[in-house]
Amino acid sequence: MTAAEANDSGSRPAMPVTPGYDVALAANVRPPGWTNPKPASNYHLVIIGAGPAGLVAAAGAAALGARVALVERNLLGGDCLNVGCVPSKALLRSARFYADLDQAPTFTGGAPMGSDADFPAVMERMRRLRAHLSRHDSAERFQSLGVDVFIGEAAFAGPRLIQVAGAGLPFSKAVIATGARPSRPDIAGLDECGYLTNETVFNLTERPRRLLVIGGGPLGCEMAQAFARLGCSVTIANKERYFLPDEERDAAEILANALRRDGIEVRHNTVVTGVSREGMEKRVRLVNDHQESTVVVDEILAGVGRVPNVAGLNLEAAGIAYDQKRGVLVDDHLRTSNRRVYAVGDVALERKFTHMAEATARMVIQNALFMGRKRLSSLTIPWCTYTDPEIAHVGLYVQDGRKGGHPLKTFTIPMSDVDRAVLDGEDEGFVKIHVREGTDTILGATIVARHAGEMINEISLAMVAGIGLKTISQVIHSYPTQAEAIRKAADAYQRTRVSPFLAWLSRRWLAWSR
Amino acid sequence: MGYFLRAANPANGLIADSSRDSAPCSIAATGLGLAAYAVGAERGFLSRGDAAARTLAALRFLSDSPQGEEEDATGHRGFYYHFLDMQTGRRVWQCELSMIDTAILIAGVLTTGCYFTAEGNDEREIRECARFLYERVDWPWATAGGSVLRMGWKPGAGFLSYGWEGYSEAMLLYILALGSPTHPLPPDRYGAWTRTYQWENLYGIDVLFAAPLFIHQLSHIWIDFRGIQDAFMREKSCDYFENSRRATQIQQQYAMRNPRSFAGYDEHCWGITAGLGPGFTPRQYEHGLERQYHGYVARGVPFGPDDGTLAPWAAAASMPFAPEIVAPTLRHVRDRHPHAISANGLLTSFNPGFKNNGGGAGGGGDGAIRGWLSPEHQGVDQGPVALMLENHRSGLLWRLMRGCPAIVAGLRRAGFRKGWLGSASR
Numbered sequence: 019m020t021a022a023e024a025n026d027s028g029s030r031p032a033m034p035v036t037p038g039y040d041v042a043l044a045a046n047v048r049p050p051g052w053t054n055p056k057p058a059s060n061y062h063l064v065i066i067g068a069g070p071a072g073l074v075a076a077a078g079a080a081a082l083g084a085r086v087a088l089v090e091r092n093l094l095g096g097d098c099l100n101v102g103c104v105p106s107k108a109l110l111r112s113a114r115f116y117a118d119l120d121q122a123p124t125f126t127g128g129a130p131m132g133s134d135a136d137f138p139a140v141m142e143r144m145r146r147l148r149a150h151l152s153r154h155d156s157a158e159r160f161q162s163l164g165v166d167v168f169i170g171e172a173a174f175a176g177p178r179l180i181q182v183a184g185a186g187l188p189f190s191k192a193v194i195a196t197g198a199r200p201s202r203p204d205i206a207g208l209d210e211c212g213y214l215t216n217e218t219v220f221n222l223t224e225r226p227r228r229l230l231v232i233g234g235g236p237l238g239c240e241m242a243q244a245f246a247r248l249g250c251s252v253t254i255a256n257k258e259r260y261f262l263p264d265e266e267r268d269a270a271e272i273l274a275n276a277l278r279r280d281g282i283e284v285r286h287n288t289v290v291t292g293v294s295r296e297g298m299e300k301r302v303r304l305v306n307d308h309q310e311s312t313v314v315v316d317e318i319l320a321g322v323g324r325v326p327n328v329a330g331l332n333l334e335a336a337g338i339a340y341d342q343k344r345g346v347l348v349d350d351h352l353r354t355s356n357r358r359v360y361a362v363g364d365v366a367l368e369r370k371f372t373h374m375a376e377a378t379a380r381m382v383i384q385n386a387l388f389m390g391r392k393r394l395s396s397l398t399i400p401w402c403t404y405t406d407p408e409i410a411h412v413g414l415y416v417q418d419g420r421k422g423g424h425p426l427k428t429f430t431i432p433m434s435d436v437d438r439a440v441l442d443g444e445d446e447g448f449v450k451i452h453v454r455e456g457t458d459t460i461l462g463a464t465i466v467a468r469h470a471g472e473m474i475n476e477i478s479l480a481m482v483a484g485i486g487l488k489t490i491s492q493v494i495h496s497y498p499t500q501a502e503a504i505r506k507a508a509d510a511y512q513r514t515r516v517s518p519f520l521a522w523l524s525r526r527w528l529a530w531s532r
Numbered sequence: 533m534g535y536f537l538r539a540a541n542p543a544n545g546l547i548a549d550s551s552r553d554s555a556p557c558s559i560a561a562t563g564l565g566l567a568a569y570a571v572g573a574e575r576g577f578l579s580r581g582d583a584a585a586r587t588l589a590a591l592r593f594l595s596d597s598p599q600g601e602e603e604d605a606t607g608h609r610g611f612y613y614h615f616l617d618m619q620t621g622r623r624v625w626q627c628e629l630s631m632i633d634t635a636i637l638i639a640g641v642l643t644t645g646c647y648f649t650a651e652g653n654d655e656r657e658i659r660e661c662a663r664f665l666y667e668r669v670d671w672p673w674a675t676a677g678g679s680v681l682r683m684g685w686k687p688g689a690g691f692l693s694y695g696w697e698g699y700s701e702a703m704l705l706y707i708l709a710l711g712s713p714t715h716p717l718p719p720d721r722y723g724a725w726t727r728t729y730q731w732e733n734l735y736g737i738d739v740l741f742a743a744p745l746f747i748h749q750l751s752h753i754w755i756d757f758r759g760i761q762d763a764f765m766r767e768k769s770c771d772y773f774e775n776s777r778r779a780t781q782i783q784q785q786y787a788m789r790n791p792r793s794f795a796g797y798d799e800h801c802w803g804i805t806a807g808l809g810p811g812f813t814p815r816q817y818e819h820g821l822e823r824q825y826h827g828y829v830a831r832g833v834p835f836g837p838d839d840g841t842l843a844p845w846a847a848a849a850s851m852p853f854a855p856e857i858v859a860p861t862l863r864h865v866r867d868r869h870p871h872a873i874s875a876n877g878l879l880t881s882f883n884p885g886f887k888n889n890g891g892g893a894g895g896g897g898d899g900a901i902r903g904w905l906s907p908e909h910q911g912v913d914q915g916p917v918a919l920m921l922e923n924h925r926s927g928l929l930w931r932l933m934r935g936c937p938a939i940v941a942g943l944r945r946a947g948f949r950k951g952w953l954g955s956a957s958r
């Protein structure tokens with residue numbers, strides 16, 4: 019399928035449409051001929067939306083013996099499985115493979131191997147793996163867990179009633195987990211010329227020759243790099259001065275250099291002002307600090323933020339407060355303005371990640387069904403952008419720390435100081451761990467490394483368990499591993515504890531005991 | 533020193549950006565040149581009268597040249613365009629009105645005001661012009677209503693969206709802006725700027741981090757940071773001078789580690805900073821090492837970009853901070869890379885491992901020419917060397933500027949205390 023056809027499937031594709039693996043996917047997440055069960059007279063919990071948040075809430079509540087209904091209007095698995103994390107990471111892996119092939123001389127010392135990516139095959143692999151993973155999220159599986167799975171668009175019909183496909187689902191408690199969708203960029207001519215979003219880009223079967231990516235956030239950077247490595251000529255237009263504006267500047271600069279090395283034309287501080295079509299081509303007008311330019315591309319991919327799905331839920335009928343931008347409004351216990359209704363995942367959270375969707379879903383089972391008092395603000399939340407190198411973060415940023423009046427100190431280990439990273443040819447990046455000045459208490463960390471997403475988990479564990487750098491430096495890390503970078507940072511901290519007096523004392527002792 | 537004597541237009545005092553033919557004037561080079569005249573006069577490279585005459589030509593031009601919103605003015609609101617035509621002194625290349633380059637220019641202007649203290653018409657006029665030029669700059673305007681100073685402005689288009697955040701050479705800009713008697717920047721803006729600082733332990737060294745070396749030098753040309761502390765440095769029990777010493781050590785540490793195995797790098801061969809390079813080449817491989825070269829980029833350590841291009845001038849400009857590692861480095865460059873020192877004794881950038889495969893500038897095109905040598909000298913390279921070596925030898929500029937009311941007031945308003953500033957607040 020070409021992008022033009024992909025576009026025609028509209029903003030919410032009913033179903034990935036290619037034959038083959040997508041049929042297997044559909045059999046799991048939208049079984050043809052599915053008949054909704056007969057609704058129970060009352061549910062402990064009704065969940066709207068079967069993305070990661072809804073699925074975790076449903077499985078968890080059912081396992082604890084609750085009577086649960088789960089409503090999905092489109093595909094079980096939500097964005098994550100169908101048009102988000104899963105297909106994107108599958109593509110990134112293939113892209114990384116081709117990038118490694120390009121680097122053949124650094125591994126063999128010999129000549130470049132030069133291999134042009136087989137784009138259709140890469141997309142087919144992605145579909146195969148997506149279908150494979152969809153088994154976990156299948157309607158049948160959830161039914162077997164004792165969940166009543168309803169396919170259809172849910173809406174509130176009152177403070178204790180949800181309506182779906184003509185049936186009423188009365189509830190004691192309900193969870194809104196309807197997720198988010200891509201924002202539509204407001205650019206003259208864009209709608210007419212057609213563009214891709216995460217909802218359509220994974221339906222491509224032919225490689226666009228030239229691609230413009232709009233947006234320098236995680237989605238834009240990941241996809242720009244993947245497509246460039248798969249052989250597209252990619253331009254990325256980022257309206258900010260740096261990529262990933264939330265992240266550390268060093269991280270963003272390393273990323274910009276990495277994207278440039280992959281041959282991507284990086285346009286920071288650049289706004290797309292208009293698009294026009296000329297034959298099969300799209301002419302895009304860009305403005306950078308008041309200077310106009312034009313790029314000609316075959317396809318445009320927009321990744322300019324995500325807006326919560328609140329429309330059509332008839333939230334007013336249940337007295338649930340919401341905001342078009344922030345989504346369903348919740349308190350620290352994830353409860354909405356209707357005490358019986360909670361909201362989790364992308365529809366309610368600023369940090370839109372699958373692990374957040376799942377963590378908040380677990381909290382809500384406690385809070386909604388077992389009078390729990392779990393708090394959103396108590397969570398330690400890591401995240402990662404899966405570019406190459408990856409950029410992972412947890413906890414405070416230095417700037418926030420300084421604003422909050424905490425003196426901070428950062429222990430920095432370049433990956434080029436880590437043996438395994440050097441041996442792997444993956445020595446770009448760093449580990450930076452921020453501690454409260456004068457203590458070993460970890461307040462946050464940023465890791466830029468090829469496997470930063472794996473490495474950040476150690477820091478999250480330390481933060482949640484209240485483990486400081488002193489203890490980390492005592493933990494034996496196997497050699498050689500890239501995660502040793504974390505221990506090295508802890509060692510650097512330990513060395514700052516050796517006061518001149520202690521050093522003097524130990525020299526005296528050694529001299530005396532010789 | 534010689535650079536500035538050669539690169540100046542005696543008629544208007546403007547100094548060329550580089551030794552390249554037809555290079556325009558850079559206002560930063562002009563500011564560095566003005567300070568160099570004072571040094572030159574003191575050292576006897578030129579007579580005091582000649583230095584005063586050169587200075588006066590520049591100050592008169594700067595005072596009288598057109599300021600305003602026109603596309604081809606020389607400046608606006610007391611600021612100046614980054615590049616000016618060497619003859620007419622008008623804006624060229626559609627360049628931006630540059631806040632940092634204006635600060636460097638004004639620092640040079642103030643230096644002349646502090647140096648030429650004799651009676652006599654010329655020197656009196658220099659002092660008057662210097663004061664006029666400084667007091668005319670409308671620093672708060674350059675925040676565009678925000679909390680930090682913007683990097684630039686263009687007629688018609690307005691302010692560039694970038695602001696000065698994160699530790700950098702803009703320290704000088706902030707101090708001058710805070711110290712103004714006529715258009716002072718509110719002191720809380722200094723707090724907004726230091727809020728983006730990052731205090732790191734890197735290679736076992738505690739440092740206020742910034743990757744390119746020149747960042748740790750530029751403000752120090754004029755400001756004697758030894759022993760004075762703002763709130764941030766009080767918190768860290770450090771000062772900016774000591775910090776630059778550590779940043780210099782980090783450069784050396786990086787070169788010793790030489791993570792990308794570049795030719796020439798070692799304990800006595802380093803100096804990685806913003807500047808010219810061999811020019812852009814596609815990615816290539818040499819003996820299993822990936823190489824990609826760049827033209828002008830802000831090179832830095834330890835996270836790059838680094839393409840093997842060294843700037844010995846940047847090492848030299850660190851002399852006051854760490855003579856014990858800089859002096860051997862300069863000797864090493866002289867012995868091992870003599871071509872990096874030109875006939876008239878100027879240091880330039882070079883890339884000892886660059887292999888020209890046809891792409892990029894410099895070298896030949898025959899596929900195996902080793903090494904790249906900067907074809908030109910730049911005012912913003914040569915100035916810091918001459919001025920910092922002078923500070924190292926005699927402390928001349930530091931001494932002059934310790935008596936400069938603008939610098940003293942700026943430092944005090946930024947919260948600097950102790951050392952030569954004393955602890956009295958004003």
Ligand SMILES: Cc1cc2nc3c(=O)[nH]c(=O)nc-3n(C[C@H](O)[C@H](O)[C@H](O)COP(=O)(O)OP(=O)(O)OC[C@H]3O[C@@H](n4cnc5c(N)ncnc54)[C@H](O)[C@@H]3O)c2cc1C
Nearest residue numbers: 067069070071091096097098102172197363364370371372
């Ligand atoms: C390209 C891309 C890559 C990503 N990569 C990552 C990653 O690597 N790591 C990560 O952590 N996060 C990633 N994310 C984010 C992640 O996908 C989301 O945070 C996650 O899917 C949120 O889960 P959710 O359950 O809140 O919402 P969703 O997954 O959006 O699920 C909501 C579900 O609710 C359904 N629904 C909506 N309205 C109704 C209604 N009225 N009735 C019935 N059903 C309804 C929807 O059809 C949908 O299936 C990525 C996102 C994108 C777009």
